[in-house]
Amino acid sequence: MNRILNLMNYALTSILRRWKKNLALIIIYAGVVGFFSSIVLFTSALKYESQNTLSALPELWMQKLAGGRLQPMPVETVDSLQIIRGIQRVIPRYWGYYYDSPTGAVFTIIGSDSAVSGLYDLKTEHTGKLDDSSAVCGTGFMQMHHLQIGDRLNLIDAKGILKGFQIVGQFTASSDLLTNDLIILSTASAQNILGLAKGYCTDIAVRISNSSEVENIALKINRKYYGLRVVSKEDLLLTYDALFSWRGGIFVFGGLISLLAFLILAWDRASGLSRDERKELGILKGIGWQINDVLLLKFFEGIMISVTAALLGILASLFHIFIFDAWLIKPFFIGWSILYPDYDLRIVIDCSSLLLVFLISVIPYLTASVIPAWKAAITDPAEVIQE
Numbered sequence: 001m002n003r004i005l006n007l008m009n010y011a012l013t014s015i016l017r018r019w020k021k022n023l024a025l026i027i028i029y030a031g032v033v034g035f036f037s038s039i040v041l042f043t044s045a046l047k048y049e050s051q052n053t054l055s056a057l058p059e060l061w062m063q064k065l066a067g068g069r070l071q072p073m074p075v076e077t078v079d080s081l082q083i084i085r086g087i088q089r090v091i092p093r094y095w096g097y098y099y100d101s102p103t104g105a106v107f108t109i110i111g112s113d114s115a116v117s118g119l120y121d122l123k124t125e126h127t128g129k130l131d132d133s134s135a136v137c138g139t140g141f142m143q144m145h146h147l148q149i150g151d152r153l154n155l156i157d158a159k160g161i162l163k164g165f166q167i168v169g170q171f172t173a174s175s176d177l178l179t180n181d182l183i184i185l186s187t188a189s190a191q192n193i194l195g196l197a198k199g200y201c202t203d204i205a206v207r208i209s210n211s212s213e214v215e216n217i218a219l220k221i222n223r224k225y226y227g228l229r230v231v232s233k234e235d236l237l238l239t240y241d242a243l244f245s246w247r248g249g250i251f252v253f254g255g256l257i258s259l260l261a262f263l264i265l266a267w268d269r270a271s272g273l274s275r276d277e278r279k280e281l282g283i284l285k286g287i288g289w290q291i292n293d294v295l296l297l298k299f300f301e302g303i304m305i306s307v308t309a310a311l312l313g314i315l316a317s318l319f320h321i322f323i324f325d326a327w328l329i330k331p332f333f334i335g336w337s338i339l340y341p342d343y344d345l346r347i348v349i350d351c352s353s354l355l356l357v358f359l360i361s362v363i364p365y366l367t368a369s370v371i372p373a374w375k376a377a378i379t380d381p382a383e384v385i386q387e
Contacts (some may be wrong), residue, residue, distance in 0.1 A: 007293065011300035026309045033313025033361045034320065040357055041321045042329060044350040051237055058091070058205040059214045061231045062221060072200035077225070081206065084224075086217050088209040092201035094187055096194035098155065103144055107181045111190025130186045136169040140180035153183075158195030165189070295370055302369035303362075310361040314354060 015022050062081075064071045073092075081090045094111030113129060130136070135153050147153065153165045171179035191198065206221075208214055218230045320326060 004296075007296050008300050011297050011304060014297070015301055015304060022305060026305060026312070029306070029309035029361075029365075030312035030316060033310050033357065034316035035313075036361075037314045037317035037354070037357045038320050038326065038329060040350070040353045041317055042326050044353060045321065054233065054237060057233050057236070059208040059211065059233050060206040060218055060221070061093075062204040062206065062225070063229045063231065064203070064227070065229055070202070072196055073203060073228075075199050075201050077204060080224075081204065081221070084217060084220055086208055086210060086213045087206055089207040091205045091207070093203050093205055094190045094194070094196060095202050096190075096196075098183070098193065105144065105181065107141055107183055109190055109193055110182065110184050111187040111194075111196075112184055113187055130168070130184065132186050132189050133165055134168045134186065135165040135189075136171065136184040137167055138171050138179040138182040141183060142167075142170055155183075155193055157192045163189070163193065298370050299366065302366045305369075306362040306365040310358050313361070314357065 062073070062077070064073045075092050078090045078092055081087060096109055098107045098109050099105075100107060137147070137153070142148070145153075147167060149167050149170055151167050153167055155163050155165065157163050165185065171182065185193065190196070191200075194202075196202065206217070208217055214232055214234075218232060221228070221230050320328065
C-alpha cells in the first residue's frame with residue numbers, strides 16, 4: 001500500500017511540475033467531454049419531459065387519411081365507437097394550424113366548449129365555458145402579439161372574413177411545452193376558422209378503461225373501420241423518442257469526432273515524450289525502478305488528468321443544461337418554428353449514459369498515456385540518459 005501511495009504522490013508531483021501544460025490539456029479535454037455530455041443529458045431530459053407531458057393524452061386516436069393526408073371525419077363515428085366494450089370515452093377533436101402572416105409564425109387552434117377539454121393536462125385560470133367570441137391563448141402567442149387578458153384577438157376564417165375574439169384566459173407557464181403556440185376557441189368558432197364543415201371533426205380521441213386492452217381495442221377498431229388509421233399513445237411516445245434520439249445522434253456523432261480528434265492529439269503528445277520526460281524515466285529505471293513501476297506512474301498520471309477533466313466536463317454540462325438552459329444546443333432540438341416554447345427542464349441524470357461518457361473519455365486517454373510510456377520504459381536506461 002505504501003508503494004502505491006508513494007507512486008501516486010510522485011505522479012501528482014510530476015503533474016504539478018508541468019502545471020501549465022497539464023492545465024491547458026485539462027481545459028481542452030473538459031470542454032470536449034462537456035459538449036459530448038451535454039448532448040447525452042439534454043436528450044435524456046427531453047425524452048423524460050415529453051413522456052411526462054404526453055402521459056395525460058388519450059390512449060388511442062382515429063384518423064382518416066386520403067392520399068396520405070389527414071382528412072376530416074364525420075362526428076357520427078363517435079356513436080358507433082362507444083358501443084365497443086372497454087372504451088371509456090370517445091371525444092371528437094377539432095384542431096388545425098393557423099398561419100399568421102404578420103409574424104410568419106404557425107399557431108395551433110383547438111376547438112373546445114371549455115378552456116380545458118379534458119384531453120390534455122393544461123393549466124389556465126379560466127375554467128368555464130367558451131362562447132363563440134372568446135379565446136384562451138398560450139404565453140408565447142400573447143407575448144409575440146403583446147396581448148393581455150381582456151384584449152381583442154382578430155383571426156381570418158377559411159372564407160377570408162375577419163373574426164374577433166376576446167381573450168378570457170391564458171395558459172400558465174407550467175404547460176408551455178404544449179400550449180406556447182396554442183389558441184383554444186369554441187367548437188363552432190374553430191370549425192369556422194379551420195374550414196371544418198359542420199358535423200365533421202379533425203380526428204377522434206379514445207380513452208380506454210384498462211390500459212392492457214389498448215392493443216385489442218385498436219385491432220377491433222381497425223377491423224370495423226377500414227381505411228382509418230389508429231394511432232396509440234405509445235406510438236406517439238416512440239416517435240418523439242426516435243426524433244430526439246436522431247437529433248441527439250447527429251450531435252453525439254460530432255462530439256465523438258471531436259473526442260477522437262482530441263485523443264489522437266493526446267496520443268501524439270504522449271508518444272512523443274519530451275527529452276526531459278524520457279530522461280526522467282531513464283533515471284528512474286537506472287536507480288532501480290522496474291518497468292511495472294514506470295507503467296503504474298504513468299497510469300496514475302493519466303488517471304488524475306483524465307478523471308479530473310471528465311468530472312469537470314460533466315459538471316460543466318450540468319450547468320450548461322440545467323442552469324443556462326442549454327443555450328448552445330437547444331435551438332437545434334426544439335424545432336423549426338418561429339415561436340419556440342420557453343420551458344424549464346427537470347434535472348434527469350441517466351447514470352448509464354453518464355457512465356458511458358466517463359468510460360469513453362477516460363479509457364482511451366489512459367491507453368494513449370501508458371503505451372508510449374511502456375515503449376520508453378523497455379529502452380535501456382543508459383541509452384535514454386545519453387540522448
